[in-house]
Amino acid sequence: MAPSSSPSSRPAARAALPGDKLAFRLGLAATLAVAAFLIGPVVLSVLAGLTSNYFVGLSSGLTLRWVAQVWDLYASTIWRSLLVAAMTLAVCLLAGVPAAWALTLKRGRVARAFEELLTLPVAVPGLATALALIVSWGTAGGLRGSVMFIVIGHVLFTLPFMVRSAAASMAMGGLAALDEAAATLGAARLHRFLHIVVPNAAPGILTGALTVLTLSVGEFNLTWLLHTPLTQTLPVGLADSYASMRLEVASAYTLVFLLMLMPLLLGLQWLAARATGERRASPKDSP
Known part of the structure; x- marks a missing residue:
């Protein structure tokens, strides 16, 4: 018959939970940071190709004019x-x-x-x-x-x-x-x-x-x-x-x-x- 866990071991297990949560949060933060570093420039580049004027920003409006111009020139x-x-x-x-x-x-x-x-x-x-x-x-x-x-x-x-x-x-x-x-x-x-x-x-x-x-x-x-x-x-x-x-x-x-x-x-x-x-x-x- 397997010995049952003593009550004194339960607080130790509960005390380990905050450390696990901290490790999970640190891993998640690192993953999000790497994803932002890799994907962020691509997203910004795509947005630049869809805005009327990149230097003005999204306030200049969205357009497909540049995509059509690319297709005409480089299809x-x-x-x-x-x-x-x-x-x-x-x-x-x-x-x-x-x-x-x-x-x-x-x-x-x-x-x-x-x-x-x-x-x-x-x-x-x-x-x-x-x-x-x-x-x-x-x-x-x-x-x-x-x-x-x-x-x-x-x-x-x-x-x-x-x-x-x-x-x-x-x-x-x-x-x-x-x-x-x-x-x-x-x-x-x-x-x-x-x-x-x-x-x-x-x-x-x-x-x-x-x-x-x-x-x-x-x-x-x-x-x-x-x-x-x-x-x-x-x-x-x-x-x-x-x-x-x-x-x-x-x-x-x-x-x-x-x-x-x-x-x-x-x-x-x-x-x-x-x-x-x-x-x-x-x-x-x-x-």
């Missing part, structure tokens, strides 16, 4: 950025997921050397990578003035994130053993990859896709050196608007940037959460 950069991000994601999926599976199966010096080489564009400054691309491929046909030149730079920068995310999911899921078991039953390599590896590694693949899209849409360093006046993307247009337009126009451009990016982020996060939930529930549902 092509928005669609081009989405196109570049979609093409970058497609290449990263087609190249990164098989590469992640190969690195999961083959662990050795060659695999480690390839992995280190793959992450090199992330460690090197974006301007240096862009200069290397211009020197190497800048004179190859019409590549220098095409969107594909920017896509190549974005793939070099974002592919390591796709490979790392997918490889981590594959390693944690024990897919190598499942693949070997399916191989002993006569399943073809491509069939095993598409029906065993990809579905079980879907959370990591979707996380990598989210990272690739986010980085591609917002990438500036590489793009600033690789773009031409006819291949300007959204971040480059944003910098141009801040340099040559009124502050209200530049802030409205930031608002358009957020409106284009947030649905992508929320949609991919929902897909990743759903894939993770299905993966956790599948062992319970199996007989």
Whole structure:
């Protein structure tokens, strides 16, 4: 029979409550301070893009004139950025997921050397990578003035994130053993990859896709050196608007940037959460 708590221990427990409340309040205050520090500038920038005159403030009235002006001047950069991000994601999926599976199966010096080489564009400054691309491929046909030149730079920068995310999911899921078991039953390599590896590694693949899209849409360093006046993307247009337009126009451009990016982020996060939930529930549902 478990001994009952003595009355003398209850006041000590009650005395600990004020300390817990203090710790909770301090944590809440720190969280709110960090949130205000991160979100506050974004909110102020959005408000600046919706006010008639930023220097007068909200008393000058709210308007969508600056947003309409941004759309008239820079609509092509928005669609081009989405196109570049979609093409970058497609290449990263087609190249990164098989590469992640190969690195999961083959662990050795060659695999480690390839992995280190793959992450090199992330460690090197974006301007240096862009200069290397211009020197190497800048004179190859019409590549220098095409969107594909920017896509190549974005793939070099974002592919390591796709490979790392997918490889981590594959390693944690024990897919190598499942693949070997399916191989002993006569399943073809491509069939095993598409029906065993990809579905079980879907959370990591979707996380990598989210990272690739986010980085591609917002990438500036590489793009600033690789773009031409006819291949300007959204971040480059944003910098141009801040340099040559009124502050209200530049802030409205930031608002358009957020409106284009947030649905992508929320949609991919929902897909990743759903894939993770299905993966956790599948062992319970199996007989």
